[in-house]
Amino acid sequence: MRLFIASSHSLALAIAGVLPGIRQGTDDYIEVGDDVVTWCDGRLLKLCEPDFYDSRWAKWDVTTLPIKVPYEKWQLTPQNDPVMKKRLATIEAFLKKASVVVTASNAGQMLVAEVIDYFGYHGQVMRLLLKEKRFASVEKFAASMSMKNNAKCRNFYLEELCRSRADWLIGKNMSRAVTKLLAHDKLIPIGRIQTPMLALIVRRGMDIESEAETPDKYKYYVYYTERTLLREMRRFVRCGTNDINGLKARGFIKVYGRTDPIKDTALGRSLILALPEQLTDITVATAWEKALTQVAAGDYPPEEFMRRIDIFIEKRLDEIKALSGKVIISPGTPEPQSHQKTMSSPRAHTADKSAASPRGQHVAKPSR
Numbered sequence: 001m002r003l004f005i006a007s008s009h010s011l012a013l014a015i016a017g018v019l020p021g022i023r024q025g026t027d028d029y030i031e032v033g034d035d036v037v038t039w040c041d042g043r044l045l046k047l048c049e050p051d052f053y054d055s056r057w058a059k060w061d062v063t064t065l066p067i068k069v070p071y072e073k074w075q076l077t078p079q080n081d082p083v084m085k086k087r088l089a090t091i092e093a094f095l096k097k098a099s100v101v102v103t104a105s106n107a108g109q110m111l112v113a114e115v116i117d118y119f120g121y122h123g124q125v126m127r128l129l130l131k132e133k134r135f136a137s138v139e140k141f142a143a144s145m146s147m148k149n150n151a152k153c154r155n156f157y158l159e160e161l162c163r164s165r166a167d168w169l170i171g172k173n174m175s176r177a178v179t180k181l182l183a184h185d186k187l188i189p190i191g192r193i194q195t196p197m198l199a200l201i202v203r204r205g206m207d208i209e210s211e212a213e214t215p216d217k218y219k220y221y222v223y224y225t226e227r228t229l230l231r232e233m234r235r236f237v238r239c240g241t242n243d244i245n246g247l248k249a250r251g252f253i254k255v256y257g258r259t260d261p262i263k264d265t266a267l268g269r270s271l272i273l274a275l276p277e278q279l280t281d282i283t284v285a286t287a288w289e290k291a292l293t294q295v296a297a298g299d300y301p302p303e304e305f306m307r308r309i310d311i312f313i314e315k316r317l318d319e320i321k322a323l324s325g326k327v328i329i330s331p332g333t334p335e336p337q338s339h340q341k342t343m344s345s346p347r348a349h350t351a352d353k354s355a356a357s358p359r360g361q362h363v364a365k366p367s368r
């Protein structure tokens with residue numbers, strides 16, 4: 001029996017539609033002749049919480065930082081959702097019967113690959129490659145399908161795995177350190193991508209305010225919108241609307257619609273002005289993306305990438321500890337002048353000089 005595991009329900013339906021044989025389905029899978037097609041429709045697994053590895057990490061205590069997980073010790077656990085647990089059970093049952101597993105995803109490989117690893121499947125695994133992703137017609141979709149041994153795609157999975165683990169480590173360590181040492185226990189989530197995104201928004205707001213105070217006839221700055229912010233960010237890292245929504249939900253920015261200006265809040269600005277530069281600089285996140293690209297190409301060991309993440313976290317923890325008692329993250333709390341000068345330097349306008357263009361940076365001021 002061949003088992004097709006798709007990343008989404010829509011992709012599973014498209015695959016089932018081109019397989020030969022009589023189709024009969026349920027809420028969790030579709031049988032087509034001797035084949036079975038099922039799907040994930042979301043990440044069915046998540047990384048275990050820190051206290052799974054060490055009971056000391058159950059409590060937010062800076063003396064127990066950094067949180068580190070040896071490369072070979074990482075563990076996954078099912079999402080706490082009945083629907084997702086049911087999908088996992090369905091996949092597990094068919095994996096026990098399958099002679100060949102075919103993975104299919106139009107949004108990366110990790111969603112499916114980590115499930116196969118989680119259940120320890122050791123049979124043959126193939127990767128379904130798709131050129132036609134919009135399912136314009138059955139004929140076009142069928143013509144776009146080809147198979148490849150999944151072992152040849154393994155490095156792409158390792159890239160996504162490293163990205164997920166790096167985000168987890170940076171988020172867990174930096175959020176705890178900043179919350180306890182700089183925000184007096186007010187929860188401040190820190191993200192590898194969202195924090196540099198917030199920094200762009202904050203610096204743009206500061207540029208606009210500075211321009212209003214000392215008009216420059218040669219240029220002026222405009223607030224980001226969702227479109228221009230994502231366009232700017234995607235020059236450097238992977239990101240999406242969810243990152244903007246996350247910043248809004250945490251009270252770091254205010255925005256009312258997709259075409260409306262995105263402005264920082266007092267809390268968001270206080271955070272960026274207080275943090276070590278390496279946590280807010282988009283070029284640092286870009287460096288990680290380049291290293292991940294090397295992992296995907298098989299030119300950089302994933303173990304070495306994760307070792308570098310651990311070193312990065314240790315250095316940032318030292319910097320945050322050094323700031324403790326000197327800066328406070330709180331709405332309306334003025335920050336030391338040295339921080340304000342740093343953030344309003346020319347380097348703070350954008351990630352590099354090539355970004356200074358009408359595409360979300362500064363443009364020539366129109367004649368009056």
